[in-house]
Amino acid sequence: xxxxxxxGDGIGPEIIAEAVKVxxxxxxxxxxxxxxxxxxxxxxxxxPLPPATLKLAQExxxxxxxAVGDWKYDxxxxxxxxxxxxxxxxxxxxxxxxxxxxxxxxxxxHASSLKPELVAGLDILIIRELTGDIYFGAPRGRRxxxxxxxxxxxxxxxxxxxxxxxxxxxxxxxxxxxxxRDKRVTSVDKSNVLETFQLWKDVVTEVAxxxxxVALDHMYVDNAAxxxxxxxxxxDVVVTGNMFGDILSDEASMLTxxxxxxxxxxxxxxxxxxxxxxxxxxxxxxxKGIANPxxxxxxxxxxxxxxxxxxxxxxxxxxxxxxxxADGLRTADIYSEGTTKVSTSQMGDAVVKAL
Amino acid sequence: xxxxxxxGDGIGPEIIAEAVKVxxxxxxxxxxxxxxxxxxxxxxxxxPLPPATLKLAQExxxxxxxAVGDWKYDxxxxxxxxxxxxxxxxxxxxxxxxxxxxxxxxxxxHASSLKPELVAGLDILIIRELTGDIYFGAPRGRRxxxxxxxxxxxxxxxxxxxxxxxxxxxxxxxxxxxxxRDKRVTSVDKSNVLETFQLWKDVVTEVAxxxxxVALDHMYVDNAAxxxxxxxxxxDVVVTGNMFGDILSDEASMLTxxxxxxxxxxxxxxxxxxxxxxxxxxxxxxxKGIANPxxxxxxxxxxxxxxxxxxxxxxxxxxxxxxxxADGLRTADIYSEGTTKVSTSQMGDAVVKAL
Ligand SMILES: CC(C)[C@H](C(=O)O)[C@@H](O)C(=O)O
Ligand SMILES: CC(C)[C@H](C(=O)O)[C@@H](O)C(=O)O
Numbered sequence: 001x002x003x004x005x006x007x008g009d010g011i012g013p014e015i016i017a018e019a020v021k022v023x024x025x026x027x028x029x030x031x032x033x034x035x036x037x038x039x040x041x042x043x044x045x046x047x048p049l050p051p052a053t054l055k056l057a058q059e060x061x062x063x064x065x066x067a068v069g070d071w072k073y074d075x076x077x078x079x080x081x082x083x084x085x086x087x088x089x090x091x092x093x094x095x096x097x098x099x100x101x102x103x104x105x106x107x108x109x110h111a112s113s114l115k116p117e118l119v120a121g122l123d124i125l126i127i128r129e130l131t132g133d134i135y136f137g138a139p140r141g142r143r144x145x146x147x148x149x150x151x152x153x154x155x156x157x158x159x160x161x162x163x164x165x166x167x168x169x170x171x172x173x174x175x176x177x178x179x180x181r182d183k184r185v186t187s188v189d190k191s192n193v194l195e196t197f198q199l200w201k202d203v204v205t206e207v208a209x210x211x212x213x214v215a216l217d218h219m220y221v222d223n224a225a226x227x228x229x230x231x232x233x234x235x236d237v238v239v240t241g242n243m244f245g246d247i248l249s250d251e252a253s254m255l256t257x258x259x260x261x262x263x264x265x266x267x268x269x270x271x272x273x274x275x276x277x278x279x280x281x282x283x284x285x286x287x288k289g290i291a292n293p294x295x296x297x298x299x300x301x302x303x304x305x306x307x308x309x310x311x312x313x314x315x316x317x318x319x320x321x322x323x324x325x326a327d328g329l330r331t332a333d334i335y336s337e338g339t340t341k342v343s344t345s346q347m348g349d350a351v352v353k354a355l
Numbered sequence: 356x357x358x359x360x361x362x363g364d365g366i367g368p369e370i371i372a373e374a375v376k377v378x379x380x381x382x383x384x385x386x387x388x389x390x391x392x393x394x395x396x397x398x399x400x401x402x403p404l405p406p407a408t409l410k411l412a413q414e415x416x417x418x419x420x421x422a423v424g425d426w427k428y429d430x431x432x433x434x435x436x437x438x439x440x441x442x443x444x445x446x447x448x449x450x451x452x453x454x455x456x457x458x459x460x461x462x463x464x465h466a467s468s469l470k471p472e473l474v475a476g477l478d479i480l481i482i483r484e485l486t487g488d489i490y491f492g493a494p495r496g497r498r499x500x501x502x503x504x505x506x507x508x509x510x511x512x513x514x515x516x517x518x519x520x521x522x523x524x525x526x527x528x529x530x531x532x533x534x535x536r537d538k539r540v541t542s543v544d545k546s547n548v549l550e551t552f553q554l555w556k557d558v559v560t561e562v563a564x565x566x567x568x569v570a571l572d573h574m575y576v577d578n579a580a581x582x583x584x585x586x587x588x589x590x591d592v593v594v595t596g597n598m599f600g601d602i603l604s605d606e607a608s609m610l611t612x613x614x615x616x617x618x619x620x621x622x623x624x625x626x627x628x629x630x631x632x633x634x635x636x637x638x639x640x641x642x643k644g645i646a647n648p649x650x651x652x653x654x655x656x657x658x659x660x661x662x663x664x665x666x667x668x669x670x671x672x673x674x675x676x677x678x679x680x681a682d683g684l685r686t687a688d689i690y691s692e693g694t695t696k697v698s699t700s701q702m703g704d705a706v707v708k709a710l
Contacts, residue, residue, distance in 0.1 A: 115470060
């Protein structure tokens with residue numbers, strides 16, 4: 001099995017190093033090859049997704065991804081900015097199904113902005129469609145406004161779109177995920193305003209008929225943003241489009257109070273996947289050895305489960321992470337009085353030891 | 356001065372009755388005329404925004420609006436559904452500037468999902484552009500996909516667009532609002548992905564030069580959804596497009612824990628405005644006399660201030676609402692032990708008495 005290891009920018013290299021450490025100690029016979037991506041790709045080869053990196057990713061069974069982005073690339077033209085690497089990988093590999101768990105760990109409940117009773121035991125799985133919607137819809141660009149409020153003035157535009165099969169395949173992913181959980185799916189749309197999401201709602205409703213054991217409800221995106229704050233535990237699986245999923249998955253992560261703990265997976269129909277922490281590259285703390293590697297280590301566990309069929313090894317890693325938490329080890333982002341503050345590499349070492 | 360009073364559906368008529376009561380006791384010489392809208396418009400005249408209602412709204416100096424929507428209209432064709440009335444009014448009157456305050460009242464801090472220290476004293480003003488973006492962008496519809504992942508299959512699409520002058524005018528509204536507050540504007544975009552919001556960011560940055568006393572920062576919408584949960588008090592004025600504003604303004608309202616207290620205003624360039632509570636029509640509690648009329652009463656105060664130039668009367672209403680809260684009067688939605696539970700009309704009467 002071949003893994004493309006793409007550390008990226010900011011804290012990316014530090015957290016990836018710990019995840020690699022954990023994978024190596026498990027002796028799974030993985031062939032891991034590292035390549036630059038994001039700002040590091042731009043420095044090394046003049047492009048955030050250098051051709052050699054893309055080729056490696058395409059040929060690998062899975063990609064272990066750190067994080068990309070740094071203020072210093074803000075002035076580059078958009079096609080050269082670090083985050084284009086991630087959009088490019090999603091598109092090139094067809095990674096349409098994004099899994100974003102929002103889990104509140106028992107030991108970390110107090111770290112949430114929300115009152116403990118609202119988040120204790122929280123376990124939401126957000127399934128975000130990742131290769132369609134307004135992210136990739138054409139046409140897009142700038143032009144002279146042909147009509148509208150100010151015809152003749154400069155305007156910019158983008159196209160939101162979803163086709164029936166694109167919605168069907170992500171709906172199947174959501175219903176099948178729900179079957180392994182609490183058997184409830186909330187489909188988030190804006191069908192009261194958007195044609196795209198009226199089709200979304202219609203198709204999800206049709207696909208639901210194939211899953212009579214799963215309960216489906218529909219919610220407008222504005223209401224979903226409210227219900228996540230008001231009563232997050234009402235959700236089991238949430239399925240939505242690329243744009244709404246971007247917003248809601250981040251909102252949900254932050255509700256847990258410990259975004260440094262949350263992994264993610266982005267899969268295509270061949271079970272190839274990109275695995276990355278839900279948090280960003282945090283350039284402000286890069287190189288200080290204080291970043292939390294657990295989201296990346298848990299992403300490696302998801303990789304073993306989803307792309308490599310190594311469920312047992314995945315469970316081992318997850319149990320080891322539970323153990324270090326139970327032992328009171330904390331990186332700075334999740335530290336609280338009475339626990340033991342550790343560095344990035346100490347945390348990685350502790351997971352290795354727990355294995 | 357002429358006011359179009361549009362009660363609408365669900366709890367709309369009950370809460371509007373209390374706001375009208377409050378306006379009448381102030382003896383401001385307002386001419387108030389009532390007309391059906393939403394589901395009530397459909398029942399009365401076969402359309403959610405009957406021509407006579409629209410005409411009344413267009414000729415009025417301001418619109419006092421209750422709420423629209425009820426499950427029983429869910430099966431109607433989209434153009435006949437209640438919420439089309441509100442989209443129709445925004446479009447016909449050019450109500451491009453939506454003011455959505457998210458305020459946490461001292462007496463109600465405990466009602467928030469968030470820990471009290473995170474929301475005590477919260478006072479955010481979200482300015483949402485309301486007549487552009489993907490809400491009204493053409494072309495839109497269903498078709499056979501000309502390209503994309505599944506060419507030839509059925510697809511639905513919408514167009515997101517903003518022109519330079521549309522962005523300029525809402526940016527001016529935001530900067531001018533900030534000048535009367537803490538002099539900070541956060542512009543929310545998704546310029547890393549969308550052409551529309553790259554133009555948005557560019558134009559807001561240019562307009563900012565005319566307001567050297569106001570500090571501007573930019574935030575991606577996914578990050579804004581997170582920061583609202585993590586540290587809501589970091590925001591003063593937030594300005595964003597129609598779609599992102601829909602989501603973020605609802606998220607922010609819910610953070611306060613007392614959406615039953617939050618008014619809103621939607622203005623055009625002639626200071627004509629539509630004033631409505633931030634909450635919905637709540638058909639489940641309609642007719643029970645338990646709805647909170649304060650958001651609607653405070654919307655009437657905003658109406659006096661923004662559209663009728665009656666600042667003094669607006670301040671009087673706001674002070675009266677503060678007084679009934681301080682006196683411990685609460686409708687069911689904001690009730691807590693040790694306070695006095697009152698009905699919708701008792702709350703309206705108490706505000707009248709405090710005046
Ligand atoms: C970096 C950006 C393009 C990306 C997105 O919007 O999808 C990020 O926010 C994410 O959620 O992975
Ligand atoms: C009812 C709906 C069309 C409307 C919107 O999306 O703008 C509502 O959610 C609002 O925010 O006023």
